[in-house]
Amino acid sequence: MFISSSYLLALLPLLAVVKAQACPTIPDLSSYNNTVLPDPFTFLNGQKVATFADWECRKKEMSILLQQDELGIIPPRPESMNVSFSGTTLTITATHAGKSITFAPTIKYPTTGTAPFPALIGMGGISIPSPAGVAIITFNNEQMAQQDTLASRGLGLFFNLYGADASAGAMSAWAWAVTLIMDALEQTPAARINTARVGVSGCSRNGKGALVAGAFEPRLVLTIPQESGSGGTDSWRISDFILSTGVLTQTASEIVQENVWLGSSFDQFANTSVDRLPFDHHSLGALVAPRGLFVIDNVGIDWLGPFPSFGAMVSARAAWTAMGVTDAMGISQAASHDHCAFPSTQQPQLNAFINKFLFDQATDTDIVETAGNYTFEVPNAQWAPWSVPTLV
C-alpha cells in the first residue's frame, strides 16, 4: 500500500502521543523523610499510578533510585561478549574499554525430563532441593564480586572490567553477570536450556543477590530468595523498628559495616536514617512483578528479620494484586530450623511454584503463610497507609 508522505506527516503528532508516555520526572529528594513504606502506587512527584503504562514508569523510577541510593549502578551490557560451551561449562568472555574478563558457570543437567531443559541459576549454588527435570546453573558470584568483609569493596572480575571504583555493590555486579548468563544461554542452543523457563535462587547472602537479580533481569520467570534477610526481602524501616523493640535484627546501619553487598551510596542513609530512602525493599520485590516470586523464610532466626520480611513482602505483593496476578507471588515462612536447611513442609509449595513457572502447569500458588506470631495487611496505618489500585 502506498502512503503519501503528507499523510505520514499529518500522523506524526498523533504517533508521538501513542508512542511514549513520558514518565514523571524524579523531584528533588534531598529532604525526603518518610517513616512508612513508600507508596508503590504514587510517583515521587505525587502523581498516582493508575495504568499498566504508569506502572512501567513507576518501576523505572524505583529501579533508578534503588541503584542510585542503595545498590550501585548495574552497567548496561559490555561492548562485546564471546561465549563458548563445552561439556557442562559455559565460558563467557566480556570485553569493555579494552579489558576482558572470563567466567564460567557450570550446568548440572537433570536425569529426567527432555531438552531444552528449564533451569535455575544458583547464586553460588542453590539451597533448595533440586527439582526434577530442571537444570541447575551454578554461578560463582563471589568470583564476580567478593563478599567477605568491607575490604572486599571493588574486588572481583566485575571490578577488573569496570574499575575498582565502580559504584556497584556486590549484588549489582552479580545481577549484571546474570544478564550475561541469560544472553549466553540464548546464544548457545547446544547448552540445551529453555531460556523462556529460567529462574534464580540462593540462600542467605546469596538469597539477597537472587532477589536483586530477579528484580533487574526481566527474562527470569521465577525468583526464589531463601532466608535472605536484610538487604534481601526485609524492610529497612521495619528492621530498625524491630531492633528498637529489643529483638536482635540485622539493620542498614549494621550491614554497611559488615559487607559490600550494597553500593557506598547507601552509607549516607544507613548512617543517618533509612526514612530518607524514597523506597524500601517492598519496592525491590515489586520490580519482579508480574513474574513469579516465591519468598522462603525461617521465623526461628531473629537476625534474619522474619517480620521485616513478612511486612515488606506482603506490601510488595500489592503490585501483583494491582495487576490481577496475585498468585504469581508467594510467601512461606516456616517454623524454626537450621539456616538454609529447607524444611519438607515447604516442599509442596515449592513444587507448585516450580511446576507453574518452569513447567507451565496450572498449580495453586496462592500462598501467604507464616509460622510467626504476627499479621500484616495492606493497607495498615503503621507501615502501609496506602491503597492498592486495579491497574487498567
Ligand SMILES: *[C@@H]1O[C@H](CO)[C@@H](O)[C@H](O)[C@H]1NC(C)=O
Ligand atoms: C522524619 O520525620 C519524623 C516524623 O515526622 C521525625 O521525627 C524525624 O526527625 C524526621 N527525620 C529526619 C531525618 O528528618
Ligand SMILES: *[C@@H]1O[C@H](CO)[C@@H](O)[C@H](O)[C@H]1NC(C)=O
Ligand atoms: C571473540 O571471538 C572472536 C571471533 O572468534 C575473536 O576474534 C576474538 O578475539 C574473541 N575475543 C575475545 C576477547 O576473546
Ligand SMILES: *[C@@H]1O[C@H](CO)[C@@H](O)[C@H](O)[C@H]1NC(C)=O
Ligand atoms: C558512615 O559511618 C561509617 C562508620 O562510622 C563511616 O566509616 C563512614 O565514613 C560513614 N559514611 C558516610 C557517607 O556517612
Ligand SMILES: *[C@@H]1O[C@H](CO)[C@@H](O)[C@H](O)[C@H]1NC(C)=O
Ligand atoms: C502472640 O502475640 C500476642 C501479642 O503480642 C501474645 O499475646 C501471644 O501470647 C503470642 N502468642 C504466641 C504463641 O507467641
